[in-house]
Amino acid sequence: MKAVYSPLHSRHDGGMELHRGELVPCYEMPRRADYILAAIEAAGLETLPPRPFTLETVLKVHDAAFVTFLRTAFDQWKAIGKDGFMLPSGFAARSMRQDVIPPGINGKLGYYCYDAGTPIVEGTWDAVLASAHCALTAAALVADGERSAYALCRPPGHHAGASTYGGYCFLNNAAIAAQYLRDHGSARVVVLDVDYHHGNGTQDIFWSREDVMTVSVHGSPETEYPFFRGFADERGEGKGEGFCHNFPLPRGTGWDEYSATLDQALAVIRDYAPDAVVISLGVDTYENDPISAFTLGQQHYPLIGAKIATLGLPTVFVQEGGYAVADIGTNVANVLTGFEQAT
Numbered sequence: 001m002k003a004v005y006s007p008l009h010s011r012h013d014g015g016m017e018l019h020r021g022e023l024v025p026c027y028e029m030p031r032r033a034d035y036i037l038a039a040i041e042a043a044g045l046e047t048l049p050p051r052p053f054t055l056e057t058v059l060k061v062h063d064a065a066f067v068t069f070l071r072t073a074f075d076q077w078k079a080i081g082k083d084g085f086m087l088p089s090g091f092a093a094r095s096m097r098q099d100v101i102p103p104g105i106n107g108k109l110g111y112y113c114y115d116a117g118t119p120i121v122e123g124t125w126d127a128v129l130a131s132a133h134c135a136l137t138a139a140a141l142v143a144d145g146e147r148s149a150y151a152l153c154r155p156p157g158h159h160a161g162a163s164t165y166g167g168y169c170f171l172n173n174a175a176i177a178a179q180y181l182r183d184h185g186s187a188r189v190v191v192l193d194v195d196y197h198h199g200n201g202t203q204d205i206f207w208s209r210e211d212v213m214t215v216s217v218h219g220s221p222e223t224e225y226p227f228f229r230g231f232a233d234e235r236g237e238g239k240g241e242g243f244c245h246n247f248p249l250p251r252g253t254g255w256d257e258y259s260a261t262l263d264q265a266l267a268v269i270r271d272y273a274p275d276a277v278v279i280s281l282g283v284d285t286y287e288n289d290p291i292s293a294f295t296l297g298q299q300h301y302p303l304i305g306a307k308i309a310t311l312g313l314p315t316v317f318v319q320e321g322g323y324a325v326a327d328i329g330t331n332v333a334n335v336l337t338g339f340e341q342a343t
Ligand SMILES: NCCCCCC(=O)NO
Pocket: 017, 018, 019, 117, 159, 167, 168, 195, 196, 197, 198, 225, 282, 284, 291, 320, 321, 322
């Protein structure tokens, strides 16, 4: 399996995030990618840089004004004399108008962002674009005939919606990869999200579409971020009705329940009979993850890879979460080698 990696990820070093009422150093830190890179190279994966792409595919899943905002936000911040990390001061919440985009940068931050944990810094856009290019390159490798490929995406993407960002995510790398596959030979694609957190952004993007199914196994939003999406009754709408499947699980879920639920998710995917699958690969389901609450052990990650292999589909792995930095590389590499050994 080839892996796609860009050192530009390090341009996004977010500073601080507001997490459970405290301003703390960002959990989504550059060292995550360093540890993953070291582990996948030690596991024998060939690593290559991303190819350059236009914004064509990105703009099929994200709103153009939103992408322009991400690209220009820090310049607007500097224009008002600021140079530190950017966090919103207010949000377009339930009772607020949703039809106005404030002209000022502080208003725009609250229009597009939905949490206080996803800072933008000067190099964020460079990293975000490179991350999307990693996902596009992995998708292109699979569209061109590779059985599988892995995109070491940082920042992650599955919380980024068509015109929203949060959860450490800015552009939705998995959705961009799925769209690329749709545009290059796959009539039906599924995004299977095994990150601890619900892939609300991916669900949002494909909510009304029947050509890309979203399936997510995650910590229940009753207690876990993103709180306001990820319930089992969310099934899609319009042409997308029935092409969205959520499998929320309680805090403390261990391998037996997780494994049985993943099998249920895989069965739904088999019924859909897709031409390819994109895996939103978060490894924050790990027992030692600092912000999550499942109890999977390191020995379970090769088994997750092997289960995904039973689909027998062209597979694009896209890195999402995982914050137990010392073990993240081993856990990611073990999913990928578990997949390869079962293929
Ligand atoms: N600061 C709130 C928690 C963000 C979750 C990020 C993540 O791992 N999503 O998959």
